[in-house]
Amino acid sequence: MAGAIVLIGPMGSGKTTLGKKLAKELGLQFIDTDKQIAGEHGPITKLFEEKGEAYFRDLETSYLEAALEQPAVVATGGGAILRQRNQELISKHHVIFLDTSAEHVIGKVNMSKRPLIRDNPKRWQEIYDARLSTYQALAKQTVFTGGRPIKKLIQEIRDGLGI
Template sequence: MTDARPLYPLVFIGPMGAGKTRIGRRVAKALDVRFFDTDKMIVAEHGPIPEIFESRGEAVFREFEKEAVATALAERAVVSLGGGAVLHPQTREALTGHTVVLLNATAEAVAARINTSKRPLLKNGTGDWQRIYDERRAIYEELATTTFDTSTEPIERIAGKIATWARGRA
């Protein structure tokens, strides 16, 4: 069955450390389109994420994030969302009809990758990651139109596979 959804914006969702930022950037390069990362947009406008969580709280961060997502989704681009962006109902609604790629990974794979000190929601490490993933899994799976697992292969290979898949979709 062919997918009638437009390819762009091509959106990456998924848990922290799954590779949305790194893989998204590579896929954008391979497809020769612009790349937006909503965490980076927020940092550029409002400052470091841990400081926003600390001084303004998660709810304010989620509002900034909703605005960044809305801006990015207006572009013909690859758009990587922050891991929790899908918690905002307006963001979930905004994703309707778009091509949404879920990047999944196991807790073991992520534990070997990420610096939890830079992620305000992971103060207690991998246990936090698993709990948050379990809480969000149903949302990710409902929104995704396609899923790739990033646990075992290098970034370049996964990005290459996704770019090939996207070219077949265009």
């Protein structure tokens, strides 16, 4: 398959966990843009605090551009879809929206590493609601991940890819 497989969705939807397994199964490289940014610039929470969200979003765009230059499974940050430039980059690839619900996320993710909800977990739903239409508009495939076995999710994605 040409291009990348791009995983989008809210924080805690399984982009990293599922992305690693999907990439391994498909024999592709796995790229997690948030992990790359954190690896080179320090914790994302600290970046938000010290340099602001706009600075982080600039980094995110440049890492996304680089990640999409090769066939790979690319996990984006939950807010990567907020920028028009990122939407343009992402839309040229097979985009999978990993959907979930607050009940499957809150209590399961490390809140200290989630700057947008760390002090108010109920914000997850507000953020989800605000981004939902963009996730849906970009997606060529939607997979609900909440509480579902990874093997079934991988098969559903493979079916959607036609492989």
